[in-house]
Structures are given as C-alpha cells and as structure tokens.
Amino acid sequence: MKEKIQFVAERIKELREISGLSASALAQELGISQDVILQYESGTVDIPVGFLYKVAHKFGIELTAILTGENPRLHVYCVVRKNNGLSVERRKQYKYESLAANFINKKAGPFIVRIEPDTENTPMEFNSHPGQEFNYILEGAMKIVIDTHEIVLNAGDSIYFDSSYKHAMKAVNQTSVKMLAIVL
Numbered sequence: 046m047k048e049k050i051q052f053v054a055e056r057i058k059e060l061r062e063i064s065g066l067s068a069s070a071l072a073q074e075l076g077i078s079q080d081v082i083l084q085y086e087s088g089t090v091d092i093p094v095g096f097l098y099k100v101a102h103k104f105g106i107e108l109t110a111i112l113t114g115e116n117p118r119l120h121v122y123c124v125v126r127k128n129n130g131l132s133v134e135r136r137k138q139y140k141y142e143s144l145a146a147n148f149i150n151k152k153a154g155p156f157i158v159r160i161e162p163d164t165e166n167t168p169m170e171f172n173s174h175p176g177q178e179f180n181y182i183l184e185g186a187m188k189i190v191i192d193t194h195e196i197v198l199n200a201g202d203s204i205y206f207d208s209s210y211k212h213a214m215k216a217v218n219q220t221s222v223k224m225l226a227i228v229l
Contacts (some may be wrong), residue, residue: 054088095174123148154228168211178208186220
C-alpha cells in the first residue's frame with residue numbers, strides 16, 4: 046500500500062511542477078496548508094480521496110489518471126465484472142473498488158466501498174471534496190458524520206449529501222460494511 050501512496054504522491058508533485066505552481070500557491074488554491082501539500086507529495090502520509098478529487102479537478106484530469114498513471118479510454122460503455130474494479134486501498138479500514146475507472150469524462154464516480162470494523166477505536170478521519178455523494182448500504186451498518194450530524198445507516202438505507210461538508214464513516218456493531226458510493 047505504501048508503494049501506491051508513493052506513486053500517487055509523485056504524480057501530484059509532477060502535476061504541480063508541470064503547471065508551474067509552487068506548493069504554497071497550490072495550498073492556497075485548495076485551502077490547505079503548504080506543509081500538508083508537502084506531506085502528501087512526500088508519500089509519507091495517507092492522501093484523502095477528497096484531496097485527490099480537488100487535485101484532479103484543479104488540473105482537469107480524471108481521478109483514474111492520478112491513481113494509476115493512465116488515462117481512461119472507454120467512451121461508449123464500461124463493464125466491470127464482479128470484484129474486478131480498480132482496487133484503491135488507501136486506508137487500513139477502507140477499501141475502494143472503482144466501477145468506472147476506464148470510462149472517459151465520467152460525470153460520477155461509482156465505487157464499492159468496504160469498511161472494516163475498527164478494533165483499535167481510532168478517531169474518525171474526516172474528508173471533504175467538491176460535489177455531492179450518494180451512499181447505499183449493501184451489507185452491515187455504519188455511522189456517518191456529516192458536519193455536525195451523526196446518522197446510523199443499515200443495509201438497505203441510503204444517504205445523499207453535499208460532500209463539501211466534512212464527513213467520515215465508521216463500521217458499527219463490529220461488522221464489515223459494504224456500500225455503493227457514487228461521487229458526483
């Protein structure tokens with residue numbers, strides 16, 4: 046997993062440098078500190094999906110290009126067979142499977158997200174990104190915190206929200222969660 050983070054970190058730094066932006070200028074545009082940008086570019090810390098979306102939007106590229114180094118190529122349709130989506134393992138308790146990674150000019154990012162129970166009771170990691178998000182719980186139960194709102198969702202429940210607000214998710218009842226997440 047560290048190699049994947051390092052790979053993504055190098056692409057972010059390269060995009061910034063090719064565009065002639067300093068770390069401080071990019072930090073100011075994205076509303077975060079220069080130190081955080083430099084940490085992400087070093088590959089020594091986890092890079093939140095929200096930040097990756099902001100970088101992709103800023104530089105006018107697909108998120109897939111940042112994650113894999115390759116641009117999507119399909120434009121009529123994209124089939125992803127069961128358990129064969131682009132795997133994006135970023136955090137210990139979250140596993141993302143992109144369901145349209147190879148489709149060009151996506152208007153939404155569909156993912157299967159698996160959230161493992163937190164046996165260490167670590168604090169929730171908050172994230173935000175431009176746009177909106179839809180989550181449909183397929184298996185298990187999870188707590189989601191959006192801004193100051195805390196909601197528990199069970200299998201069959203869904204939520205649609207403004208993803209520019211800080212949000213975080215956590216499996217509850219010591220069971221794994223499987224959900225369909227669509228980022229718009």
